[in-house]
Amino acid sequence: MKKINILGVGNALVDKQFLIDESFLKEISIAKGTMGLCDENYQENLFEKLSRKFKNSKNACGGSATNTVFAASALGSQCGFLGKVAKDKNGYFYSDDLEKIGILNSVISEGDENTGTCLIMITEDAERTMSTCLGISADLNFSDVDENLINESEIIYLEGYLVSSDSCFEASKKIIEAGKKNNSKIAISLSDPNIVKAFKTRLTEWMLDPIDYLFCNYEEAKTFCSSSDLEVIRKKLLHSAKNIFITLGSKGAYVISSKTIETINGYPAKAIDTNGAGDMFAGGTLNLMTKGQTLKDAARFGCFLASKGVENIGPRLPQEKYSEIYEKFLKFD
Numbered sequence: 001m002k003k004i005n006i007l008g009v010g011n012a013l014v015d016k017q018f019l020i021d022e023s024f025l026k027e028i029s030i031a032k033g034t035m036g037l038c039d040e041n042y043q044e045n046l047f048e049k050l051s052r053k054f055k056n057s058k059n060a061c062g063g064s065a066t067n068t069v070f071a072a073s074a075l076g077s078q079c080g081f082l083g084k085v086a087k088d089k090n091g092y093f094y095s096d097d098l099e100k101i102g103i104l105n106s107v108i109s110e111g112d113e114n115t116g117t118c119l120i121m122i123t124e125d126a127e128r129t130m131s132t133c134l135g136i137s138a139d140l141n142f143s144d145v146d147e148n149l150i151n152e153s154e155i156i157y158l159e160g161y162l163v164s165s166d167s168c169f170e171a172s173k174k175i176i177e178a179g180k181k182n183n184s185k186i187a188i189s190l191s192d193p194n195i196v197k198a199f200k201t202r203l204t205e206w207m208l209d210p211i212d213y214l215f216c217n218y219e220e221a222k223t224f225c226s227s228s229d230l231e232v233i234r235k236k237l238l239h240s241a242k243n244i245f246i247t248l249g250s251k252g253a254y255v256i257s258s259k260t261i262e263t264i265n266g267y268p269a270k271a272i273d274t275n276g277a278g279d280m281f282a283g284g285t286l287n288l289m290t291k292g293q294t295l296k297d298a299a300r301f302g303c304f305l306a307s308k309g310v311e312n313i314g315p316r317l318p319q320e321k322y323s324e325i326y327e328k329f330l331k332f333d
Helices: 022-027 040-053 064-074 089-101 135-139 147-151 160-164 166-181 193-206 218-225 230-237 277-289 295-309 319-332
Strands: 004-009 013-019 035-037 057-062 079-082 116-122 128-133 153-159 185-189 211-217 241-247 252-256 261-265
Touching (some): 004 064, 004 147, 004 277, 013 089, 035 193, 040 116, 040 128, 057 064, 057 089, 064 079, 064 089, 064 153, 064 185, 064 277, 064 319, 079 147, 116 135, 135 166, 147 153, 147 166, 153 160, 153 166, 153 277, 160 166, 166 185, 166 193, 185 277, 193 218, 218 230, 218 241, 230 241, 252 295, 261 295, 277 295, 295 319
Parallel strands (some): 004 079, 004 153, 013 116, 035 128, 153 185, 185 211, 211 241
Antiparallel strands (some): 116 128
């Protein structure tokens, strides 16, 4: 039996979150609800503008795959993480955060660049817009990877953001190959519509040999398949993955296999921040999958967990809240 239930692979980023007015996005010419890559100088200038105009900010250990394994770990899964941070203040903050919850990792690395950071701007309608400087996280090489973590993992979960870096893309292909050789299940998240638009070829290359599980929202699915028709999407995505989870925001999710399309109803929520909702859905779903639950039942809890997550600021909840939410789910259901 493998020691690690879920191994996350992704960009290791420290999130800096701000509650903003929508007019600010127009002022800086950024489309709401998107993730854009930027260099360090641009991000420093944007951070200064945000800090002057919106005083309250919150730092958190982030990154899409990290948020997912954090949720799964808080729910009782043994998790690991592959990524890269620098030997700087943000890097040690990141590493310490993983270790506090028991996520196995070897993220601290040598290098000249700083730890990656993500400015997350949250508008009053709970939508999040991100400006990301990948920093040293974009330099992940397979030589940085602890192969023991791959060998011991039941499921390897990769975020789509990895394909935006040449180095991470090449490393991730080798991680997928090594995982398959060791009979690990491969799960991938498409992560963001802009990533799908810009790097569809690379995402497709990840899945030339169909993976086990694909996670995406409906906008990402439409962009990847160049269609809004669910049946067309189903047929196209099944060329890439054996099982597919398509989240629908407050409306729930679809669970798709070669035989069925299951509709999962959403749960009521008073959303104030949708940042990390998809990551939380994946964490809750993967956690129950490793405990032998059906994909449909696992996704139902994923939807419930995400509905509670969006009622809070940030992509995570306090560690003790996850098990409380699972108990509420059992009673609610």
